[in-house]
Amino acid sequence: VDLLSRSLEPDERDAVRGDIEESGETGGQALRDVAGLVVRRQAALWADWRPWMALFLIVMPLGIGIARVAHRTAYGSAIYFWLYANNWTPVYVTDGWWRLNLLRCVTSIGADFLALACWSWSIGFVIASLSRRVAWMNGACFFVTLLIGIPFGPQARHSPWHAAVFALPFYSAVLPVIVQTVLVVAPSLWGMRERSRWKGAPATFWAVLWVSLMLLVISLPMNFGLLAFRVASFAGAAMPAGLMIAISVRRRRCPEPHPCVDLIKGE
Amino acid sequence: MLGEFEYLMLTAAVRLAEEAYGAAIREQIARATGRRCSLGALYTTLDRLETKGYIKTWMGDPTPQRGGRPKRMVRVTAKGVRAASEFYAAVARVSQGVSWAEATPEGH
Numbered sequence: 207v208d209l210l211s212r213s214l215e216p217d218e219r220d221a222v223r224g225d226i227e228e229s230g231e232t233g234g235q236a237l238r239d240v241a242g243l244v245v246r247r248q249a250a251l252w253a254d255w256r257p258w259m260a261l262f263l264i265v266m267p268l269g270i271g272i273a274r275v276a277h278r279t280a281y282g283s284a285i286y287f288w289l290y291a292n293n294w295t296p297v298y299v300t301d302g303w304w305r306l307n308l309l310r311c312v313t314s315i316g317a318d319f320l321a322l323a324c325w326s327w328s329i330g331f332v333i334a335s336l337s338r339r340v341a342w343m344n345g346a347c348f349f350v351t352l353l354i355g356i357p358f359g360p361q362a363r364h365s366p367w368h369a370a371v372f373a374l375p376f377y378s379a380v381l382p383v384i385v386q387t388v389l390v391v392a393p394s395l396w397g398m399r400e401r402s403r404w405k406g407a408p409a410t411f412w413a414v415l416w417v418s419l420m421l422l423v424i425s426l427p428m429n430f431g432l433l434a435f436r437v438a439s440f441a442g443a444a445m446p447a448g449l450m451i452a453i454s455v456r457r458r459r460c461p462e463p464h465p466c467v468d469l470i471k472g473e
Numbered sequence: 474m475l476g477e478f479e480y481l482m483l484t485a486a487v488r489l490a491e492e493a494y495g496a497a498i499r500e501q502i503a504r505a506t507g508r509r510c511s512l513g514a515l516y517t518t519l520d521r522l523e524t525k526g527y528i529k530t531w532m533g534d535p536t537p538q539r540g541g542r543p544k545r546m547v548r549v550t551a552k553g554v555r556a557a558s559e560f561y562a563a564v565a566r567v568s569q570g571v572s573w574a575e576a577t578p579e580g581h
Contacts, residue, residue, distance in 0.1 A: 217532050217545070222512055224535075224542030225496040242513035250517070 207233070210240045213342045214247065248343060257340045264336065265344045268329045269351030271422055272322075272390055279322050280385040283315045284377040285368055321443035322385070323393040325422050328415055328446045330397025338402075345398055352386060400450070408453065415446040475527075475560040481505065482518055483527060483557040486547045494533060494544035495519070519547065527553030 207226065211219045222243065226236045251257060290298070290308070298304045333348055334341045372378040421442035475483070485501035486493040495515060502510045522528045533544040549557070 217543075218516065220542045221495055221532070221545035222516070224539035224544060225499070225512065227540040227542065228496045228538055229499070239512040242511050243516055246513045246517045 207236050207240050210237065210244055213244055251340050257337060260336045261344060261347055265333055265348050266351050268419065269348045272326055272329055273352050273386065275322060275325065275422065276386045276390050277382050279318045280382040282318065284381050285371055286311050286315060288371040288377055317440045319389055321440040322389045324443040324447045326390040326393040327397040328418050330394030331401045332415065332419065334398040334401035348394070349391065352390060411446065411449055411453065414449050418442045418446050475556050478514065478518055479522055480557055480560045482522065483549055483553055486528065486549050493547040498547065522553065526550060527556055
């Protein structure tokens with residue numbers, strides 16, 4: 207009941223919870239009552255065209271886009287995971303040249319994973335910003351889009367060079383799901399949560415956030431193998447979360463109305 | 474013209490006067506009709522009536538028997554009183570000369 211009533215407006219939530227408490231309704235009955243009200247409220251909100259436009263033009267394209275990036279990242283890293291796991295030798299650590307190679311590989315995969323997590327965080331933040339009242343529904347639609355993306359997403363590379371890797375179900379099916387859960391679902395939930403906690407995001411932050419998400423969309427048809435492109439996409443992906451951390455630290459150190467907060471003009 | 478549930482709600486609110494709020498109106502309607510009134514129906518109808526200008530609502534003070542939560546208080550406006558009395562008059566007019574005790578359903 208508590209969780210469900212959170213999607214109601216604060217005043218209405220209090221009145222409804224009070225009515226339930228006063229009438230002494232049991233758990234199941236109270237749950238049905240609150241669910242009925244939430245459904246009616248959501249239905250009324252979705253009678254307007256704007257939530258639909260946001261859903262079809264922002265939430266679902268971002269869901270499809272991030273699902274594709276997640277698959278691409280998972281398959282790209284799977285090749286290296288398999289390569290090192292199946293051919294492991296201490297030389298990779300003891301020999302200078304091989305160690306550098308390993309380090310380069312770890313850094314590259316780590317940057318890709320971090321970029322994916324940062325983009326997912328940004329998407330969660332944006333979804334929760336569209337409209338607080340339809341945020342639950344938008345969030346649910348985003349996760350459904352991700353789920354749909356698992357079986358219909360880009361399939362494992364069918365190059366004969368990688369056949370041995372993707373013949374194993376772990377690399378072709380399990381790893382993409384793990385990547386999507388850990389690096390997409392969890393960070394986007396975190397982003398949604400941060401949006402509800404972080405009031406008054408500065409205009410600079412919004413600009414950076416949208417630029418970052420535009421980079422995500424632009425990156426979809428591009429060759430992910432190019433180093434310059436990977437660096438650019440990593441920087442773009444990490445910017446919003448990095449900026450939010452920087453602003454939060456600044457705000458904590460210098461509570462408003464300290465002049466240093468004005469360095470970044472707020473809403 | 475009012476709907477029947479809207480009429481029931483306005484009537485319950487007028488009867489309760491200063492004590493008209495969500496749970497009390499709900500109880501009045503359940504007692505009068507013998508049917509449970511859902512929270513969804515109650516609050517969406519309250520919103521509709523307020524939009525039409527038939528009632529005015531505001532948040533009351535928190536009370537201990539409600540776990541420290543406030544009530545959504547309701548007051549019927551002059552426009553609401555007019556609408557309810559018009560509805561009642563229409564029901565009275567259309568019912569004139571009809572005896573439900575003697576009426577027989579079609580086909581019997």
